[in-house]
Amino acid sequence: MDLKDRLTDCINANVNLPVKLYQSYMTNKTSPELRIYDLPSTVIDEDYAGNRTEEFIFEIAMRSNDEEPINQTLWNISKYISEYNFNLVSQNDSFSFRQQYNIDLIAEQGEMHWDVFKALFDGLDENTYFRKILDIRRKDVSDLQGKELTSVIEAQSYYELDKNKTVEAQEAKVASFADALKALAQS
Structure with missing residues (x-):
């Protein structure tokens, strides 16, 4: 499930954890051990067309010989996902x-x-998240200036496709920009 994958990746990348968070139940093979697993989901609402709003519940558990890292780790995870701007x-x-x-x-x-x-x-x-990202990627910046230009360029860089972030793609962008400057200077 993409949701559990993204949640796991997000927590691993943004929370200072003593061990990596894995998707599974406890194995009792290592200590400390940190796991995320899903519990049965619940349908909150369903309309006549069959569109449903579902609640997905995940549980994060930790096992260790020392109680302090358990408390601190679970507190840090809870605090992180409770933030107002938390977004997957x-x-x-x-x-x-x-x-x-x-x-x-x-x-x-x-x-x-x-x-x-x-x-x-x-x-x-x-209004879907993906459509908003597409709008950011496609936004024309030629008429923008100042903070608005900076903001849009930063957003476009953030939501840029991974294939555009390769060294070759970046070198091609620099070469294209240099060619544009050269053509401008020659005109």
Whole structure:
């Protein structure tokens, strides 16, 4: 499930943990041990069209011979995910599809026809997280100045595709920029 993957990755990357958080139940093979696992989900609301709002519950447990690191680690995780600006981004965009269409893209892998996927993708509402990211990536900055320009460029850099962050892609951008400056100087 992409949600559990993203939650695990986010906690591992942003919380100072004594050991890595893994997705499984306790193995009792190592100490300390930190695990995340999901509990049964609950349907909160369902309309006549079958659109559902679900609550996903995860439990994080830790085992150690010393109680202090357990208390501190669980407190740090709780504090982190309780922050007002805590936000998870789907790595495979399945959150947006679930948000709008109540479709689990992982479950539909190999089942949904490409044309159906493209039609649904094109129909994503502008309020979905993915659509907002696309708008940021596509925003034209040529008429922007000052703080607004800086803000948009920072957002575009943050939401840039990983393939654009490779050394080769960055070198191509610099070369393209240099060519543009050269052409401007020659005109």
